[in-house]
Amino acid sequence: MTQDMAAQGLRESATFDRATIHAIQRAAETGIYDIRGGGAKRRLPHFDDLLFLGASMSRYPLEGYRERCDTDVVLGDRFASKPLHLDIPVTIAGMSFGALSAQAKEALGRGASEVGTSTTTGDGGMTDEERGESKSLVYQYLPSRYGMNPDHLRKADAIEVVLGQGAKPGGGGMLLGQKISDRVAGMRTLPMGVDQRSACRHPDWTGPDDLTIKIAELREITDWEKPIYVKVGATRTYYDVKLAVKAGADVVVVDGMQGGTAATQEVFIEHVGIPTLAAIGEAVRALQEMGMHRKVQLIVSGGIRNGADVAKCMALGADAVSIGTAALIALGDNHPSLDEEYRSIGSAAGYYDDWQEGRDPAGITTQDEDLARRLDPVKAGHRLANYLRVLTMEAQIIARACGKAHLHHLEPEDLAALTIESAAITRIPLVGTSWIPGQQL
Amino acid sequence: MGTLTDTPFTTIDLTAESVRELNRRLHREAAVGSRWRIIGSMGRHNIAVGLAEKLTVEIDGHVGYYCAGMNQLADVVVNGNAGVGLAENMMSGRVHVHGNASQSAGATAHGGLLVIDGDAAARCGISMKGVDIVVGGDVGHMSAFMGQAGRLVVCGDAGDALGDSLYEARIYVQGRVRSLGADCIEKPMKAEHLAELTQLLADAGRADDPAGFRRYGSARKLYHFHVDNASAY
Numbered sequence: 001m002t003q004d005m006a007a008q009g010l011r012e013s014a015t016f017d018r019a020t021i022h023a024i025q026r027a028a029e030t031g032i033y034d035i036r037g038g039g040a041k042r043r044l045p046h047f048d049d050l051l052f053l054g055a056s057m058s059r060y061p062l063e064g065y066r067e068r069c070d071t072d073v074v075l076g077d078r079f080a081s082k083p084l085h086l087d088i089p090v091t092i093a094g095m096s097f098g099a100l101s102a103q104a105k106e107a108l109g110r111g112a113s114e115v116g117t118s119t120t121t122g123d124g125g126m127t128d129e130e131r132g133e134s135k136s137l138v139y140q141y142l143p144s145r146y147g148m149n150p151d152h153l154r155k156a157d158a159i160e161v162v163l164g165q166g167a168k169p170g171g172g173g174m175l176l177g178q179k180i181s182d183r184v185a186g187m188r189t190l191p192m193g194v195d196q197r198s199a200c201r202h203p204d205w206t207g208p209d210d211l212t213i214k215i216a217e218l219r220e221i222t223d224w225e226k227p228i229y230v231k232v233g234a235t236r237t238y239y240d241v242k243l244a245v246k247a248g249a250d251v252v253v254v255d256g257m258q259g260g261t262a263a264t265q266e267v268f269i270e271h272v273g274i275p276t277l278a279a280i281g282e283a284v285r286a287l288q289e290m291g292m293h294r295k296v297q298l299i300v301s302g303g304i305r306n307g308a309d310v311a312k313c314m315a316l317g318a319d320a321v322s323i324g325t326a327a328l329i330a331l332g333d334n335h336p337s338l339d340e341e342y343r344s345i346g347s348a349a350g351y352y353d354d355w356q357e358g359r360d361p362a363g364i365t366t367q368d369e370d371l372a373r374r375l376d377p378v379k380a381g382h383r384l385a386n387y388l389r390v391l392t393m394e395a396q397i398i399a400r401a402c403g404k405a406h407l408h409h410l411e412p413e414d415l416a417a418l419t420i421e422s423a424a425i426t427r428i429p430l431v432g433t434s435w436i437p438g439q440q441l
Numbered sequence: 442m443g444t445l446t447d448t449p450f451t452t453i454d455l456t457a458e459s460v461r462e463l464n465r466r467l468h469r470e471a472a473v474g475s476r477w478r479i480i481g482s483m484g485r486h487n488i489a490v491g492l493a494e495k496l497t498v499e500i501d502g503h504v505g506y507y508c509a510g511m512n513q514l515a516d517v518v519v520n521g522n523a524g525v526g527l528a529e530n531m532m533s534g535r536v537h538v539h540g541n542a543s544q545s546a547g548a549t550a551h552g553g554l555l556v557i558d559g560d561a562a563a564r565c566g567i568s569m570k571g572v573d574i575v576v577g578g579d580v581g582h583m584s585a586f587m588g589q590a591g592r593l594v595v596c597g598d599a600g601d602a603l604g605d606s607l608y609e610a611r612i613y614v615q616g617r618v619r620s621l622g623a624d625c626i627e628k629p630m631k632a633e634h635l636a637e638l639t640q641l642l643a644d645a646g647r648a649d650d651p652a653g654f655r656r657y658g659s660a661r662k663l664y665h666f667h668v669d670n671a672s673a674y
Contacts, residue, residue, distance in 0.1 A: 032666060145549035145568060148530055150491055150511040177665060189570040189589045191609060194664040203567040204526035204545040213486045217507045220464045221491030
């Protein structure tokens with residue numbers, strides 16, 4: 001098609017390309033902004049812009065299939081008497097029941113538990129399904145406090161105070177009426193079928209000094225047992241991490257702009273926040289300057305796809321990563337076997353991101369009972385467990401090749417930057433040189 | 442058999458014990474029906490948070506942030522003023538402050554009764570989800586913002602943007618309302634509303650005449666995203 005156009009001498013505008021033209025036409029027809037799920041789609045500096053320097057003469061590799069490369073991580077041992085001990089450093093990010101079906105939440109819990117990692121609640125509270133199937137469950141404490149219940153706080157294994165997420169730092173959540181079923185409405189104390197608005201900031205504190213007292217309250221209520229995470233959407237990450245540590249966080253979660261959302265304005269997703277790659281460096285610098293690196297753990301999320309991404313996060317200084325979008329894909333989201341059904345609702349397998357509409361044929365981002373029943377939580381959970389195992393094994397392969405007996409032993413020195421841009425962002429030398437932009441040779 | 446009021450008070454002096462020790466004892470040692478008196482509060486934060494049994498806690502003095510936060514079942518009395526986030530996310534029970542309360546009193550609370558004899562500052566009842574709040578004096582701006590359920594009774598005046606983006610919480614005001622927030626409107630006071638207001642005032646121990654109040658609630662025009670409401674989002 002494109003070649004035909006080119007043959008006719010037609011030229012597409014780089015500024016007003018077909019997607020842009022379609023967006024303008026859509027806006028003109030509807031009078032309301034576009035809402036979708038997922039994270040930023042634009043090309044961004046990312047982990048693909050880094051390469052590992054495997055061992056050779058100057059470094060000694062570990063035998064790939066015989067020598068140990070450990071993957072465990074302890075999260076939250078700064079103040080909590082019961083920190084989380086996870087077998088792998090890949091956790092499941094917060095996603096709500098409401099955004100996801102109960103079956104999907106159960107599958108996430110099953111998959112995570114099968115490989116010894118944690119999963120996380122979301123807006124709207126904790127369901128019995130996910131608590132029951134999650135060995136380690138992190139309970140999100142969000143601005144809306146929908147479904148917020150102190151009994152659930154006590155049942156959780158950790159608490160995550162959410163200030164923002166990478167897809168929409170500074171923005172509140174939304175859950176459109178199609179997904180406000182009886183059960184969701186009941187859990188959130190909302191009228192059934194309303195387009196739910198979520199607050200963008202917490203109702204009872206406004207700044208870092210208040211957050212210190214809020215964290216102390218959560219500790220008091222749970223008798224100082226639970227690790228307290230603070231999650232921020234990546235923007236002014238250096239300062240946010242310092243303030244979170246000062247406020248008493250055990251763990252800081254930094255979510256880059258590739259991190260997904262269930263429903264947010266397209267313009268927000270694509271134009272607010274910074275890439276995950278840029279956020280890691282800022283977070284690690286902040287922790288190191290405070291003498292808190294590896295004491296307050298850093299979890300990074302937003303665009304983690306494979307074991308190389310995991311290993312690169314570790315090498316840059318993260319203690320663990322979180323996955324959301326990739327976990328949904330592992331459950332069955334966008335599977336090619338559903339292509340015909342995706343096309344019937346105006347999308348296609350590999351493109352489906354209308355997670356806000358509740359018509360997901362995979363039964364994941366829906367509250368329609370018939371659709372949700374399509375997802376077998378046991379099978380989907382096992383698929384997720386397989387994927388988590390692969391992520392871990394891939395990261396181990398790379399770590400062994402770099403001579404590391406634990407994923408946490410990976411370090412910036414194991415990396416080279418493929419582009420000037422990524423060298424400047426990460427302060428990793430440009431490949432084939434010792435040059436870091438902005439620093440003297 | 443003795444009554445609850447016969448139960449002797451256990452006194453804790455916060456100039457001698459820490460808030461952490463206080464809360465630990467209230468969580469682990471406090472039997473149902475027991476009564477606790479706290480002195481030396483000196484505006485400390487997080488006093489008597491996370492209570493989950495039917496106890497009585499009386500605090501003689503001012504309290505800081507989040508006093509009685511996430512309360513379940515307990516009866517907490519503050520003989521003084523309260524700081525930010527009084528009884529935030531309360532689930533049940535009763536919290537009574539005989540002085541004034543700072544901002545975000547009763548924030549996101551799901552149930553129970555919160556009584557403030559004096560004034561409450563901004564955002565009283567913000568995102569309330571089922572709690573009943575009775576304020577003897579005035580409330581500050583943005584009170585009952587995004588209120589989802591429950592009742593807010595204001596015996597004095599209300600500040601700007603009362604009930605902004607309201608869902609299904611109901612608001613009764615005896616005095617002047619400086620301004621209503623987006624999608625909040627005055628609604629007729631019917632017999633059923635007079636009855637519930639009468640009961641709420643009685644529960645709070647107040648003698649105000651229900652007939653002197655006006656009722657406010659949601660116009661429900663923001664319940665669905667629509668271009669005509671763009672300026673209100």
